[in-house]
Amino acid sequence: MNRASLHFLLAALVAIALPLFMRSGTLASEVLIFAMAAAACNLLLGYTGLLSFGQGIFFGLGSYAAGLTLLHTSVPLALALVLSAITGAVVATGVGWLSIRRQGVYFVMLTLAFSQFFYFLAYTFKDITGGDNGLLNIPRPAIGPFSLGESWTYYAFVAVLFLLLFAALQRVASSTFGRTLLAVRDNEERARAIGFPVRNFKITAFAISGAVTGLAGALHALLIGVAPLSNIDYHMSESILIMTIIGGTGNLFASVLGAGFYVIVSDLLSSIWPRWLLLLGGLLIVVALFMQKGLWGLLERLVEALPMGRKSSINSSIEPPIQPESEGRGI
Amino acid sequence: MSTQTPILAADKLSVRYGSFLALSDVTLSIKPNTIHSVIGPNGAGKTTLFHALTGRVRASSGQITLDGRDITHVSDDKRVPLGIARSFQVTSLFQNLNVRENLRLAAQGRNPLQALAPWRGVDPRDHALAVAGEVMERLELTHVSDRAAGELSHGQQRRLEVGMAVAAKPRLILLDEPTSGMGIDDVEAMKALIRNLGRDHTVLFIEHNMGIVMNISDTVTVMRAGRVLVEGPPAVVRDDPEVRRAYLGNMITGDIA
Numbered sequence A: 001m002n003r004a005s006l007h008f009l010l011a012a013l014v015a016i017a018l019p020l021f022m023r024s025g026t027l028a029s030e031v032l033i034f035a036m037a038a039a040a041c042n043l044l045l046g047y048t049g050l051l052s053f054g055q056g057i058f059f060g061l062g063s064y065a066a067g068l069t070l071l072h073t074s075v076p077l078a079l080a081l082v083l084s085a086i087t088g089a090v091v092a093t094g095v096g097w098l099s100i101r102r103q104g105v106y107f108v109m110l111t112l113a114f115s116q117f118f119y120f121l122a123y124t125f126k127d128i129t130g131g132d133n134g135l136l137n138i139p140r141p142a143i144g145p146f147s148l149g150e151s152w153t154y155y156a157f158v159a160v161l162f163l164l165l166f167a168a169l170q171r172v173a174s175s176t177f178g179r180t181l182l183a184v185r186d187n188e189e190r191a192r193a194i195g196f197p198v199r200n201f202k203i204t205a206f207a208i209s210g211a212v213t214g215l216a217g218a219l220h221a222l223l224i225g226v227a228p229l230s231n232i233d234y235h236m237s238e239s240i241l242i243m244t245i246i247g248g249t250g251n252l253f254a255s256v257l258g259a260g261f262y263v264i265v266s267d268l269l270s271s272i273w274p275r276w277l278l279l280l281g282g283l284l285i286v287v288a289l290f291m292q293k294g295l296w297g298l299l300e301r302l303v304e305a306l307p308m309g310r311k312s313s314i315n316s317s318i319e320p321p322i323q324p325e326s327e328g329r330g331i
Numbered sequence B: 001m002s003t004q005t006p007i008l009a010a011d012k013l014s015v016r017y018g019s020f021l022a023l024s025d026v027t028l029s030i031k032p033n034t035i036h037s038v039i040g041p042n043g044a045g046k047t048t049l050f051h052a053l054t055g056r057v058r059a060s061s062g063q064i065t066l067d068g069r070d071i072t073h074v075s076d077d078k079r080v081p082l083g084i085a086r087s088f089q090v091t092s093l094f095q096n097l098n099v100r101e102n103l104r105l106a107a108q109g110r111n112p113l114q115a116l117a118p119w120r121g122v123d124p125r126d127h128a129l130a131v132a133g134e135v136m137e138r139l140e141l142t143h144v145s146d147r148a149a150g151e152l153s154h155g156q157q158r159r160l161e162v163g164m165a166v167a168a169k170p171r172l173i174l175l176d177e178p179t180s181g182m183g184i185d186d187v188e189a190m191k192a193l194i195r196n197l198g199r200d201h202t203v204l205f206i207e208h209n210m211g212i213v214m215n216i217s218d219t220v221t222v223m224r225a226g227r228v229l230v231e232g233p234p235a236v237v238r239d240d241p242e243v244r245r246a247y248l249g250n251m252i253t254g255d256i257a
């Protein structure tokens, strides 16, 4: 079995295992929704080398887009979701297009500035977004014959979308496009010198990331029935980045781990200790200092430490440039 | 020969770094299917000339033409599909990617927009992969094809650096000090390779090793302080008094074959 199929299988296992171990369908759905957002963030951070603080913009706008269409029109759910993805993609293209004009710190600052800009935009246009209160009473229409009213049926719907998107992102990551992104991350100057219009590649990565994040935002708004201002807040960008980094940026499944960990641990801790964010900060420091491959890296080490530990084939930090024999399949 | 349109020509090309004039009114004409070398003391502006010809730095003034077409304002990545590829004096590889992938990317750079399709996988029969295979054979890198570029020995990295330019299948190939830091054996192999490339490419190369320069060049351009000092066939350049002065008389020792 190749690496991509293994990771897809792991993602499927997570989607199946969550209902078995969790009591709340809402929390389980949240895990998968943020797993999508974190995987999309990983496409930028891990594959392209772009630290984007703009992910919350796409997430929040996805929430608003879905909320507004479902509140004010009677379009089918699927169309509302597609609209959210398009909104995410279009705005990400614009934000990406402007931000990648600068590199390094200035790039990060630009995404941060956009994040603030869109937050205040949402805050200012209260008539449309509901401002501080958020966009309330978003309905959750049935999809075809299936009612999604019950929290575990909604979870099933989210899980199917999650797996489809995960597979699609894997496909993107292993395509000639994804492999060129890895080259850009590694040595942007050389990538340009051998003929790649690097900016177009970065913008496309932004668009894809924005689409997935927008869709995740829409699913989140449907989950809680509200498109809150906090979904477009700078803290949303921060949370998505933290999930991505804690999980590890080497592969897409790591982001699922990161999101799961973040969502479940914050849920547990926030009920027993209001200052739990301190712990999260501490953990982030540990990851940055000692385990840069994140939770995935930790998992790798554990698997290797097992007596019948797998060969070190699992070892390298990023899906390595695939051998010509071993690939050619989609996921 | 002299009536042929040059494949690449520079007309009064100048490059400024801030207030410093690194290249000053350089006029150069590269004849197709020749091996043309650029020599000159450190800081003469040779690499800057390459940067300008390949589009990495903007020309402050002057014009560059490829087959008579003005390419002065064409960006560096867009010059690759036009048939210009280069190697760097300071090795610049994809350190974390393996040798085959480095070369596959370099070959794909000739058709970069094909790689913009996020759903398109890399087929095992991919043209770019086949080219990568060929180049690995040619540069004796096949046995390390699966090693990350950053793990290669210095000599192997230098060969791969040149291979990156070869993989683009350019018509004009620019090599910036391809032998720098190489051991004796590698230098000989590189000399043979450059001569070999000259059969089906136009080669422009910067080199400090006079043995190679005098031996395999059709034309030699000598630069100093951002200007062209002398240009001509090796035998003429070798005996030019100005050139001898530029090199303090002691560096041109290679024999002329």
Ligand SMILES: Nc1ncnc2c1ncn2[C@@H]1O[C@H](COP(=O)(O)OP(=O)(O)OP(=O)(O)O)[C@@H](O)[C@H]1O
Binding pocket: B017, B020, B022, B040, B041, B042, B043, B044, B045, B046, B047, B048, B049, B089
């Ligand atoms: N990015 C830059 N900014 C400012 N000055 C530069 C820059 N790059 C090169 N220079 C200066 O321009 C001059 C020409 O440099 P260049 O690298 O073209 O020389 P060269 O002939 O290739 O030398 P060498 O044989 O040492 O490689 C040098 O004085 C160098 O210091």
Ligand SMILES: [Mg+2]
Binding pocket: B046, B047, B048, B089
């Ligand atoms: Mg130089």
